[in-house]
Amino acid sequence: MVSPAHYIWLAVILFVIGAVGVLVRRNALVIFMCVELMLNAANLAFIGFSRLHGALDGQVIAFFVMVVAAAEVVVGLAIIMSIYRTRRSASVDDANLLKY
Amino acid sequence: MLLAAGAATATQETTFWVLAIVAGVAGLGMVLSPKAVHCAVLLAVAMLSLAVLYALAGAPFLAFVQVIVYTGAVLMLFLFVLMIVGVTSADALVETIRGQRVWAVLAAIGLLVLLLLVIGHAAIGPAAAPSSANFGTSNITGLAELIFTKYVWAFEVTSALLITAALGAMVLAHRERMSPKPTQKELSIRRIASSRPAPLPGPGTYARHNAADMPAMLPDGSNAELSVSTSMVPRADRPQVTAPRSESSAAAESGAEEDRW
Numbered sequence: 001m002v003s004p005a006h007y008i009w010l011a012v013i014l015f016v017i018g019a020v021g022v023l024v025r026r027n028a029l030v031i032f033m034c035v036e037l038m039l040n041a042a043n044l045a046f047i048g049f050s051r052l053h054g055a056l057d058g059q060v061i062a063f064f065v066m067v068v069a070a071a072e073v074v075v076g077l078a079i080i081m082s083i084y085r086t087r088r089s090a091s092v093d094d095a096n097l098l099k100y
Numbered sequence: 101m102l103l104a105a106g107a108a109t110a111t112q113e114t115t116f117w118v119l120a121i122v123a124g125v126a127g128l129g130m131v132l133s134p135k136a137v138h139c140a141v142l143l144a145v146a147m148l149s150l151a152v153l154y155a156l157a158g159a160p161f162l163a164f165v166q167v168i169v170y171t172g173a174v175l176m177l178f179l180f181v182l183m184i185v186g187v188t189s190a191d192a193l194v195e196t197i198r199g200q201r202v203w204a205v206l207a208a209i210g211l212l213v214l215l216l217l218v219i220g221h222a223a224i225g226p227a228a229a230p231s232s233a234n235f236g237t238s239n240i241t242g243l244a245e246l247i248f249t250k251y252v253w254a255f256e257v258t259s260a261l262l263i264t265a266a267l268g269a270m271v272l273a274h275r276e277r278m279s280p281k282p283t284q285k286e287l288s289i290r291r292i293a294s295s296r297p298a299p300l301p302g303p304g305t306y307a308r309h310n311a312a313d314m315p316a317m318l319p320d321g322s323n324a325e326l327s328v329s330t331s332m333v334p335r336a337d338r339p340q341v342t343a344p345r346s347e348s349s350a351a352a353e354s355g356a357e358e359d360r361w
Contacts, residue, residue, distance in 0.1 A: 016208050017130075024200075029139075033178065036170075050157075059161070063243070064251075067258050074266065075265050077269075
């Protein structure tokens, strides 16, 4: 039996990897993928805690996280598409019109 | 009996460690690989290994949802958008904010240390004995019971969220047509007025083979350049001329750069 702590450790590591990606990468799509990795890490933590407590509530919450992530991806990708249409670029550095 | 249980435990631990390493390495590769397509594929690897981990942790339903929704739908959506936005768009390696990478990595190390300390101080015991067979055969029944009783309000709100998201995506992706759509009559008039009323030659006609990037051969033995789709041309001569192509694409890039402003 794998201890629930192992799942939590793995979730922490994956979350930090995703956070590094969000901070370092400049392509909006790759940033989105890193956000997905962070959401997956959160799900893994929820499932680990669900195992720890022997109750299914954590799994239900992970399920809702998946639904929210799907909705977020749909809207986010539509935004990236419309930005790409007007600016011809998917780099977050190019969307700086509000800066000046 | 006891031996079998021990073997099962060992198998589970081996599976966990192998998949944990695979997921971690795939995640790191996703952050480090400069091409967006490689990132998507590595993310698929990480998500699939996480799905197996979910099944290992007693969440078979979520494991399947992970495969179907995440790797099946979300990641394929990513790939579609990637194809539209441009597969070749590699990440810019220029730092726009000075020292951003260093500070980002430092912040991440700080976050990692913080989380590890917090979790290291928490007393996480072994898995509680599941109250019922909720983590095995009756997992879906248990989840359904919870979703439709305790969490029914969240479930209903979720439906509103999904409808809103679908509507938002449609509104954002919608483009108003600036000019009226040409009718069939106008199209045919335009075609007769052009110098070529007949259809374009297909690729590979009378050529040595009929690949899509092979131009058709004219009676005098020359190539009919019009027979190859313009999007195939850079791919056709990729092995021979890589340097001029990158130069020309760089020129196109700078041209687009000027257009943009």
